Amino acid sequence: MIELRDVHKAFGPNHVLNGVNLALPKGESMVIIGGSGTGKSVLLKCVLGLVTPDKGEILVGGAPADKGSRDAFLARFGMLFQGGALFDSLPVWQNVAFRLLRGAQKRPKDEARAIAVEKLRRVGLKPAVADLFPAELSGGMQKRVGLARAIAAEPEIIFFDEPTTGLDPIMSGVINELIREIVVEMGATAMTITHDMTSVRAIADRVAMLHGGVIRWTGPVSEMDATPDPYVQQFIHGRAEGPIESVR
Amino acid sequence: MTLTYPFAVLGRQVLGFLAAVGRIAIFALTGISHLFRPPFYPKEFLTALLQIGYFSLPVVGLTTLFTGGALALQIYAGGARFSAESVVPSIVAIGMARELGPVLGGLMVAARVASSIAAEIGTMKVTEQIDALTTLSTEPMKYLVAPRLLAATLAVPVLVGIGDSIGIMGGYLVGITRLDFNPATYLKNTREFLEFWDVASGLWKGAAFGFIVALCGCYFGMNSARGAQGVGRATKTAVVTASVLILAANYVLTEVFFSA
Ligand SMILES: Nc1ncnc2c1ncn2[C@@H]1O[C@H](COP(=O)(O)OP(=O)(O)OP(=O)(O)O)[C@@H](O)[C@H]1O
Ligand SMILES: [Mg+2]
Numbered sequence: 001m002i003e004l005r006d007v008h009k010a011f012g013p014n015h016v017l018n019g020v021n022l023a024l025p026k027g028e029s030m031v032i033i034g035g036s037g038t039g040k041s042v043l044l045k046c047v048l049g050l051v052t053p054d055k056g057e058i059l060v061g062g063a064p065a066d067k068g069s070r071d072a073f074l075a076r077f078g079m080l081f082q083g084g085a086l087f088d089s090l091p092v093w094q095n096v097a098f099r100l101l102r103g104a105q106k107r108p109k110d111e112a113r114a115i116a117v118e119k120l121r122r123v124g125l126k127p128a129v130a131d132l133f134p135a136e137l138s139g140g141m142q143k144r145v146g147l148a149r150a151i152a153a154e155p156e157i158i159f160f161d162e163p164t165t166g167l168d169p170i171m172s173g174v175i176n177e178l179i180r181e182i183v184v185e186m187g188a189t190a191m192t193i194t195h196d197m198t199s200v201r202a203i204a205d206r207v208a209m210l211h212g213g214v215i216r217w218t219g220p221v222s223e224m225d226a227t228p229d230p231y232v233q234q235f236i237h238g239r240a241e242g243p244i245e246s247v248r
Numbered sequence: 249m250t251l252t253y254p255f256a257v258l259g260r261q262v263l264g265f266l267a268a269v270g271r272i273a274i275f276a277l278t279g280i281s282h283l284f285r286p287p288f289y290p291k292e293f294l295t296a297l298l299q300i301g302y303f304s305l306p307v308v309g310l311t312t313l314f315t316g317g318a319l320a321l322q323i324y325a326g327g328a329r330f331s332a333e334s335v336v337p338s339i340v341a342i343g344m345a346r347e348l349g350p351v352l353g354g355l356m357v358a359a360r361v362a363s364s365i366a367a368e369i370g371t372m373k374v375t376e377q378i379d380a381l382t383t384l385s386t387e388p389m390k391y392l393v394a395p396r397l398l399a400a401t402l403a404v405p406v407l408v409g410i411g412d413s414i415g416i417m418g419g420y421l422v423g424i425t426r427l428d429f430n431p432a433t434y435l436k437n438t439r440e441f442l443e444f445w446d447v448a449s450g451l452w453k454g455a456a457f458g459f460i461v462a463l464c465g466c467y468f469g470m471n472s473a474r475g476a477q478g479v480g481r482a483t484k485t486a487v488v489t490a491s492v493l494i495l496a497a498n499y500v501l502t503e504v505f506f507s508a
Contacts, residue, residue, distance in 0.1 A: 074384075085375060085380035103385050
């Protein structure tokens, strides 16, 4: 479904991606792990075309991501941004239903609102939240609204950038389950970035570790614990000693 | 090397300046082109109209009121040197309509609107809201920029028209209370010597200035650097650039309109 071939991206002298190769089959859930600042968010943005790679190819459904109709391409995606990226001029429900209120997927206001409230419920938020503004919510609540917005139009491909950071353990559990459900029930293809190893085990079919601008290791989640790769081992056990430097 | 160094610096700055002008021009054309291609966002347009037009009324009104009053005093003092005090009403009217209404209105709107547009769009940029718009299949140039360009271009001429009237009224109030003009004569002189083109040229200027204000706000907001500092710098640059461009455009338009 998604394939990256030798993707490079640098910001000035800062070489973030140095030839990323990655393939994600349809209907699978991949988790990307890797140290802070290794370029995980940049990787997702490259696929969405928000960041233009310097080199390399990105295929979505077999077709190059940067060719063809941009609207049709983006309509297949849902994205949760790391910072939530809610529109602070709009109330929560209009954020969630943004796609349902305009453009190709436009529908009546009541219907859009009902869907928004339902999606909010799925991320553990009460209907009363619908009429608040993003600035009135806590960080974790904003994150969950962002999650609701990402899944509102039931996209085929969903990207989650750290869906559980800033959430309490119970809420994290709810969100992990939700992501799993979306993949299993809706047949969506998901790519999730997370630092939370519990989430990795709950969400992932496959795991990929980004380090030094390349995919250091990738494989089924069941093989993650047994891999001898010292980078993966250090990361999943959270050791200070190992090949990954602690000052980056 | 040391001899050519200043020229190298100068050359780089000129090139940088030209590149920036080119980028702003392309940005402006892209923004305008989105006004003619669906989907349209009427709600965004109306909100912008309200923000830019309606809420700028008090600022523009007060500015022109005081300026009209001061203008009457100055022209009276100047006119008295060659016993031409009677020109006060017509000069106040012509000065307000042709020059001070649009320029002061434009500058006040630049201070109020270019800054708020740049800060708003800049904040959206650094908090990834612009990226989020794109992923939600909404073109930011169409959703954020085009409505503001149109709203400012339409709203500022109206503000200028109202500002002209208030400024002339300021002159009138000073004229009849402080300078012993007969109210009826003052109004008659104002009406008789003010020509249609005096007012119309000012309104055209207003439209141009409104466009400049929205363009600068949007452009520097969309190109804001990361972080709070980035947004702060974008806001400052937007206001300064809009103000300078307004004054420059004012000169050019005055040449075009009035040098026969
Ligand atoms: N728009 C940008 N301009 C300049 N540099 C950028 C930009 N976006 C990202 N970077 C740089 O790219 C690198 C990777 O950033 P990225 O946000 O992808 O990290 P990450 O792996 O998601 O980290 P984290 O886990 O902390 O979110 C960082 O060094 C960052 O400074
Ligand atoms: Mg990140």
